[in-house]
Amino acid sequence: MSRLNSVIRRLQAQRDCLNAAAEMIKDQDGIVLEVGLGNGRTFDHLREIMPDREIYVFDRQIAAHPKCIPDDDHLFLGDIFETLPMAAERFKGKVALVHSDVGTGDEDLNAKIAAFIGQTLPTALMTGAIVASDQKIDVPNTIAEPLPEGVPKDRYFFRRYQ
Ligand code: SAM
Numbered sequence: 001m002s003r004l005n006s007v008i009r010r011l012q013a014q015r016d017c018l019n020a021a022a023e024m025i026k027d028q029d030g031i032v033l034e035v036g037l038g039n040g041r042t043f044d045h046l047r048e049i050m051p052d053r054e055i056y057v058f059d060r061q062i063a064a065h066p067k068c069i070p071d072d073d074h075l076f077l078g079d080i081f082e083t084l085p086m087a088a089e090r091f092k093g094k095v096a097l098v099h100s101d102v103g104t105g106d107e108d109l110n111a112k113i114a115a116f117i118g119q120t121l122p123t124a125l126m127t128g129a130i131v132a133s134d135q136k137i138d139v140p141n142t143i144a145e146p147l148p149e150g151v152p153k154d155r156y157f158f159r160r161y162q
Contacts (some may be wrong), residue, residue, distance in 0.1 A: 021130050022097070028128055031091060034058065039064050053096075057074060060079050084117065088124040094124070099132050100131065130160055132156060133157045139161065146158070
């Protein structure tokens with residue numbers, strides 16, 4: 001497959017997963033956490049498909065398209081090893097959806113980040129909350145949910161908090 005087709009497939013799968021995750025929480029109130037602003041693509045999509053939700057965004061730096069930067073009140077700027085525990089305490093039990101897209105090229109670091117996110121999130125999650133992630137994250141007290149049709153196994157991961 002050409003690299004162009006590969007990128008297109010990856011992004012289509014990501015969009016399909018975000019759309020599916022939004023659908024899965026449609027009957028629940030609750031806020032959304034976007035972990036990994038990057039250039040703001042997925043943040044922009046989340047706010048487009050969930051215009052009435054509060055979305056809080058995490059990154060250690062701002063490198064997003066100027067139109068895809070949240071206001072200061074919705075931005076946790078800094079290392080998630082510091083900001084995510086603060087947010088979990090602040091939003092105790094109020095989070096309906098987490099989208100985590102912080103994968104790097106470093107597998108060991110990815111595993112460390114995934115373990116940290118997994119142990120930090122439960123405080124923030126409401127019953128029925130969805131954690132959608134690019135890396136496998138073991139979140140206590142969650143079960144796996146199926147991916148949308150056509151999204152290859154292990155491309156994305158869905159967990160639902162019990
Ligand atoms: N979802 C984004 C998008 O669609 O544009 C892409 C996110 S990008 C793949 C990953 C982001 O995670 C980077 O912007 C990076 O700065 C951030 N990141 C990685 N490790 C982090 C950490 N420990 N703390 C805060 N941000 C981190």
